[in-house]
């Protein structure tokens with residue numbers, strides 16, 4: 001029987017990818033060298049560069065999204081994330097895979113006027129200037145207009161700290177940034193429009209900046225899971241696990257302490273793909289957590305319901321996902337081209353849908369483990385590998401040390417260190 005992907009050496013995995021036509025010989029060579037980033041590029045990306053930080057890049061399987069099989073690139077330092085994600089996707093694949101949908105894909109840019117004494121008058125002037133605002137916005141970044149994007153509409157709002165204080169008045173531009181994430185594009189447009197408005201309005205401009213709360217770029221992934229598949233063969237258990245998954249989600253909606261960890265698990269998957277594709281994970285994190293608070297309290301990002309009759313668990317995840325396949329670091333980091341190709345992301349919207357499906361699979365796997373055998377069992381198997389490496393076990397010692405650790409009730413660095421000494425003494429004696 002051929003070795004499974006996770007059983008192969010890194011070299012064998014690269015050969016497999018080349019044989020499947022997923023990478024070229026040149027890419028195989030580049031991957032072999034772990035995508036070195038030249039000093040020239042590194043200096044181009046950040047200031048004061050002294051070294052580079054590396055994260056392992058792995059692949060998750062079993063994803064069928066809107067009928068298309070996809071391989072998911074994930075960069076993470078956390079053991080068990082990729083294995084759990086692939087497992088969650090497999091449960092979902094067995095019931096037909098993921099379905100996705102998205103809203104329009106627009107980024108919001110804000111121009112904020114401070115200390116406005118007569119907001120009604122300012123709002124009236126701004127409304128009168130709307131056509132000019134749109135014209136200046138287009139002129140400030142003509143190439144995005146040529147690509148079929150640019151500013152689509154303008155909206156205004158007035159806010160006050162308290163009824164006695166002066167007001168903030170904000171102009172918001174809703175901008176189609178096509179396949180980019182758009183921060184620089186939007187900021188450039190805001191500079192142009194801000195400068196124009198200063199010639200028309202005698203008010204102080206406080207800020208001109210994009211918003212990472214991308215609620216005009218929402219992406220939803222939904223899935224079904226046969227409850228029997230949750231139980232790993234124990235009849236009747238699947239329904240119980242499904243009910244417990246629903247209850248765990250209900251609880252997260254009531255308790256911020258649980259909701260934060262529920263959503264951290266989702267971000268384990270989302271961030272890993274965002275990083276693998278060279279995208280700005282801080283922007284995505286900020287947007288997702290803000291969206292989790294949209295009802296006034298911080299809640300779970302996923303929803304799970306049980307259809308008892310159909311013996312099916314139904315899952316849904318909606319988050320803002322303004323991800324890029326061009327621009328920013330995606331155009332510079334060498335792995336970004338590879339990860340984009342391997343994930344077959346033809347557009348930013350395509351990549352966004354994949355990322356949200358990953359978040360849903362990750363949440364399913366985490367919740368299933370939590371409400372059944374507990375998170376530590378699966379996690380510690382992989383954590384044992386990390387512990388073995390941490391205490392300095394060689395490639396030959398690692399499997400033997402893991403086997404010894406599994407026999408112990410507690411698995412930690414001290415135990416691993418003692419067991420490694422024991423293993424080495426046994427080897428010296430034999």
Ligand code: NDP
Pocket residue numbers: 143144147177178179180181182183184185186210212280283324326327328329
């Ligand atoms: P860029 O400044 O790189 O702009 C996108 C580039 O992609 C443009 O040069 C554009 O070319 C080019 N491009 C090529 N093809 C396309 C296409 N199909 N659609 C759209 N653009 C295309 O990046 P962004 O404006 O996307 O900004 C992202 C960067 O900004 C990230 O690195 C992010 O970390 C950073 N950032 C984030 C902030 C935040 O999140 N708050 C704040 C400030 C910066 P052309 O110009 O010819 O149209």
